[in-house]
Amino acid sequence: MTKARAEAFSDGVFAVAATLLVFSIPIPDPKMALGSALLAEWYSYAAYVISFVTILVIWVNHHATLDAMRSFDRPLLFLNGFLLMTVAVIPFTTGVLARSLQAGQDQSAASVAYGLSAIAMSLAFTFINTYAKVRNLFTTPFSLLGYSLGQFGYPLATVIALFSWQLSLVMYAALAGFYAAFPLIREAQLRRRL
Amino acid sequence: MTKARAEAFSDGVFAVAATLLVFSIPIPDPKMALGSALLAEWYSYAAYVISFVTILVIWVNHHATLDAMRSFDRPLLFLNGFLLMTVAVIPFTTGVLARSLQAGQDQSAASVAYGLSAIAMSLAFTFINTYAKVRNLFTTPFSLLGYSLGQFGYPLATVIALFSWQLSLVMYAALAGFYAAFPLIREAQLRRRL
Amino acid sequence: MTKARAEAFSDGVFAVAATLLVFSIPIPDPKMALGSALLAEWYSYAAYVISFVTILVIWVNHHATLDAMRSFDRPLLFLNGFLLMTVAVIPFTTGVLARSLQAGQDQSAASVAYGLSAIAMSLAFTFINTYAKVRNLFTTPFSLLGYSLGQFGYPLATVIALFSWQLSLVMYAALAGFYAAFPLIREAQLRRRL
Amino acid sequence: MTKARAEAFSDGVFAVAATLLVFSIPIPDPKMALGSALLAEWYSYAAYVISFVTILVIWVNHHATLDAMRSFDRPLLFLNGFLLMTVAVIPFTTGVLARSLQAGQDQSAASVAYGLSAIAMSLAFTFINTYAKVRNLFTTPFSLLGYSLGQFGYPLATVIALFSWQLSLVMYAALAGFYAAFPLIREAQLRRRL
Numbered sequence: 153m154t155k156a157r158a159e160a161f162s163d164g165v166f167a168v169a170a171t172l173l174v175f176s177i178p179i180p181d182p183k184m185a186l187g188s189a190l191l192a193e194w195y196s197y198a199a200y201v202i203s204f205v206t207i208l209v210i211w212v213n214h215h216a217t218l219d220a221m222r223s224f225d226r227p228l229l230f231l232n233g234f235l236l237m238t239v240a241v242i243p244f245t246t247g248v249l250a251r252s253l254q255a256g257q258d259q260s261a262a263s264v265a266y267g268l269s270a271i272a273m274s275l276a277f278t279f280i281n282t283y284a285k286v287r288n289l290f291t292t293p294f295s296l297l298g299y300s301l302g303q304f305g306y307p308l309a310t311v312i313a314l315f316s317w318q319l320s321l322v323m324y325a326a327l328a329g330f331y332a333a334f335p336l337i338r339e340a341q342l343r344r345r346l
Numbered sequence: 347m348t349k350a351r352a353e354a355f356s357d358g359v360f361a362v363a364a365t366l367l368v369f370s371i372p373i374p375d376p377k378m379a380l381g382s383a384l385l386a387e388w389y390s391y392a393a394y395v396i397s398f399v400t401i402l403v404i405w406v407n408h409h410a411t412l413d414a415m416r417s418f419d420r421p422l423l424f425l426n427g428f429l430l431m432t433v434a435v436i437p438f439t440t441g442v443l444a445r446s447l448q449a450g451q452d453q454s455a456a457s458v459a460y461g462l463s464a465i466a467m468s469l470a471f472t473f474i475n476t477y478a479k480v481r482n483l484f485t486t487p488f489s490l491l492g493y494s495l496g497q498f499g500y501p502l503a504t505v506i507a508l509f510s511w512q513l514s515l516v517m518y519a520a521l522a523g524f525y526a527a528f529p530l531i532r533e534a535q536l537r538r539r540l
Numbered sequence: 541m542t543k544a545r546a547e548a549f550s551d552g553v554f555a556v557a558a559t560l561l562v563f564s565i566p567i568p569d570p571k572m573a574l575g576s577a578l579l580a581e582w583y584s585y586a587a588y589v590i591s592f593v594t595i596l597v598i599w600v601n602h603h604a605t606l607d608a609m610r611s612f613d614r615p616l617l618f619l620n621g622f623l624l625m626t627v628a629v630i631p632f633t634t635g636v637l638a639r640s641l642q643a644g645q646d647q648s649a650a651s652v653a654y655g656l657s658a659i660a661m662s663l664a665f666t667f668i669n670t671y672a673k674v675r676n677l678f679t680t681p682f683s684l685l686g687y688s689l690g691q692f693g694y695p696l697a698t699v700i701a702l703f704s705w706q707l708s709l710v711m712y713a714a715l716a717g718f719y720a721a722f723p724l725i726r727e728a729q730l731r732r733r734l
Numbered sequence: 735m736t737k738a739r740a741e742a743f744s745d746g747v748f749a750v751a752a753t754l755l756v757f758s759i760p761i762p763d764p765k766m767a768l769g770s771a772l773l774a775e776w777y778s779y780a781a782y783v784i785s786f787v788t789i790l791v792i793w794v795n796h797h798a799t800l801d802a803m804r805s806f807d808r809p810l811l812f813l814n815g816f817l818l819m820t821v822a823v824i825p826f827t828t829g830v831l832a833r834s835l836q837a838g839q840d841q842s843a844a845s846v847a848y849g850l851s852a853i854a855m856s857l858a859f860t861f862i863n864t865y866a867k868v869r870n871l872f873t874t875p876f877s878l879l880g881y882s883l884g885q886f887g888y889p890l891a892t893v894i895a896l897f898s899w900q901l902s903l904v905m906y907a908a909l910a911g912f913y914a915a916f917p918l919i920r921e922a923q924l925r926r927r928l
Contacts, residue, residue: 157353157357157409159739160354160357160742161357161360161361161405163739163742163743163746164357164358164360164361164362164365164746165361165364165365166743166746167743167746167747167750168361168362168365168366168556168746168750169365169368170747170818170822171746171747171750171751171754171822172365172366172368172750172754173822174751174754174822174823174825174826177823177826179826179829179830179833180830185840185843186830186834186839186840186843186844186847187840187843187846190830190843190847200823201819204815204819204822205815205819208812208815208818208819211743212808212811215739226406229406230402230526233398233399233402236364236402237395237398237399237402240364240365240367240368240398241368241371241394243368244368244371244373247373248373248374248380248384251373252380255377257380258379258380258381261379261380261381261384262380264381265380265384332812351547351551351603354548354551355551355554355555355599358551358552358554358555358556358559359555359558359559362555362556362559362560362750363559363562366559366560366562420600423600424596424720427592427593427596430558430596431589431592431593431596434558434559434561434562434592435562435565435588437562438562438565438567441567442567442568442574442578445567446574449571451574452573452574452575455573455574455575455578456574458575459574459578545741545745545797548742548745549745549748549749549793552745552746552748552749552750552753553749553752553753556749556750556753556754557753557756560753560754560756614794617794618790618914621786621787621790624752624790625783625786625787625790628752628753628755628756628786629756629759629782631756632756632759632761635761636761636762636768636772639761640768643765645768646767646768646769649767649768649769649772650768652769653768653772
């Protein structure tokens with residue numbers, strides 16, 4: 153089982169999950185005036201964009217993580233599978249979020265559900281990173297500490313969702329930005345060594 | 347027709363089927379209280395997890411099997427296609443299972459349907475293994491006997507589903523675990539030879 | 541634009557289209573007795589199997605055709621795109637067929653629709669083969685005549701569908717078998733030259 | 735993060751989005767006469783064909799663009815992600831268009847929505863091209879001016895949709911043709927240098 157194959161399978165799941173997100177945007181009922189119905193759906197578009205960027209960022213981090221490993225073994229294959237399982241569920245939590253925002257009710261519950269799946273996803277990453285660190289699979293020094301600090305973001309946003317779903321959505325978007333910037337550090341480390 | 351291409355096509359089907367599983371989790375009706383509706387769906391999440399892990403394990407075994415072959419011919423291409431056809435149907439049987447668990451009725455029939463598709467899948471694997479063994483395509487000695495013992499698991503679970511759907515679901519989860527461990531033996535064989 | 545990339549994109553469409561076929565099998569209404577509802581759906585399973593095998597066979601032929609070409613140019617890219625467009629529509633015609641068989645009415649119309657999309661698909665193959673023959677892209681001698689004879693199968697089955705949808709379905713299954721055997725001839729030619 | 739991987743992920747999104755377009759064609763209600771219902775859906779088929787060709791052309795241009803770059807960096811990864819996000823939304827806008835054409839109302843609003851997503855897509859391409867030009871990533875001289883002229887097509891068609899949705903649909907089809915021809919120029923440039 154080569155690392156390349158795990159990447160190909162993972163890329164497939166990432167690409168399909170990102171493309172399936174579009175189903176979280178409902179096609180308006182043809183009996184309604186289409187223009188205003190489409191404008192009223194802006195919540196769905198926002199949920200689509202946040203989730204698409206989130207999956208894109210997870211994909212970038214996934215590759216940066218695997219690039220930094222000198223090999224890939226069977227336990228990693230299953231930890232990676234756990235990560236993919238949490239990614240593949242994002243079209244569902246995005247759909248739940250979009251529908252509750254549309255209906256104008258239960259936004260907190262929907263945002264908590266969204267946060268729980270993100271927590272599972274970041275847990276999967278922590279498992280992968282910890283396992284690879286312990287088994288000495290990284291080719292560059294890797295600080296679990298720096299990484300772990302970021303891991304508090306999704307739990308925090310999920311707790312906040314109980315009180316203010318608006319703030320929690322802002323945090324989900326901000327966390328995607330944080331994780332987008334994160335691999336820059338690792339890449340800089342890699343470049344210094346090469 | 348190279349083995350690499352058959353793998354790429356197979357990986358595509360595995361990745362798409364795994365990601366489509368998410369549609370077996372219904373988005374709750376916005377008129378219901380979302381929090382409790384999401385909690386009441388835990389059956390769907392369990393069906394999603396069992397099926398995702400099952401597809402992941404089939405994928406791992408598929409690659410271990412193909413890695414152990416020195417070549418790949420046209421009959422194998424069609425046996426492989428039969429396997430993929432049984433994998434691509436898993437989102438359907440998972441959806442049937444999730445809906446019957448949700449409705450709290452016909453769980454035995456749903457679990458039998460799930461088991462029948464799993465039997466077809468393990469039959470496809472037996473065909474592939476037997477064909478490759480007979481044509482002497484494996485690079486390492488391969489015991490069909492040891493493999494075949496595991497083949498009784500799904501028929502047994504399917505019969506049990508007629509009497510206790512709860513036990514059959516536990517067996518489906520346990521079989522995913524059994525097959526997850528199975529390729530370790532073959533890998534150990536491979537490593538000894540290299 | 542390399543041939544490898546056209547193959548990768550095509551493989552993606554083939555794999556996704558094959559896996560989406562599962563949506564042509566409706567999940568029974570939970571209010572009905574599930575066991576008998578699932579048995580009554582055998583028509584959907586038959587439509588699923590015929591279409592899955594058909595896509596698999598198109599995929600095998602697609603690769604055999606591209607393998608026999610020494611290069612791939614832009615016009616071929618668009619002829620290939622036309623082929624993929626006819627493949628991606630198969631989940632729709634399969635769904636139409638399955639639903640009409642289920643409802644027990646309009647089977648002829650559904651079978652004609654299925655046949656028309658298959659005619660478009662085999663036309664796309666004829667375009668690709670003719671273009672490659674004329675531009676002298678095949679590495680082995682290729683008889684358009686032998687190939688073209690097979691091209692009458694789908695139009696014939698489609699006309700027959702007007703009078704007997706049962707016979708037309710048998711012909712669709714038989715044609716998948718015919719095209720499964722077809723590339724054997726080309727492969728034999730290739731082997732003789734190598 | 736290599737260019738090859740960005741291409742593989744992009745190809746996945748392109749292939750899945752193209753194949754998901756089929757869901758914009760509704761399976762007719764089995765209670766209606768199927769033959770006439772299928773004929774009455776010709777609008778959906780037209781929308782399917784225009785969108786499939788559009789995605790195919792974007793894919794061809796995407797590869798021509800990346801082939802002309804000597805490297806691929808992280809900002810490009812996110813600009814590329816923005817492009818993919820606009821591609822993945824095409825099944826939605828196509829579905830909206832097909833449904834409004836079917837219902838015979840709100841065609842202008844649907845065509846404007848279609849045009850807006852196409853504008854976002856061509857903006858993403860402009861960002862990618864401008865960034866690569868500024869960072870001197872292209873291996874051949876590349877005229878942003880010639881490219882930018884084409885960028886007025888989608889905004890123009892979108893404005894026209896407010897007055898004549900029929901003309902705007904013709905323009906969307908024509909623009910797919912224009913962009914299909916566009917990379918010929920770049921390829922000719924490439925060939926001259928090699």
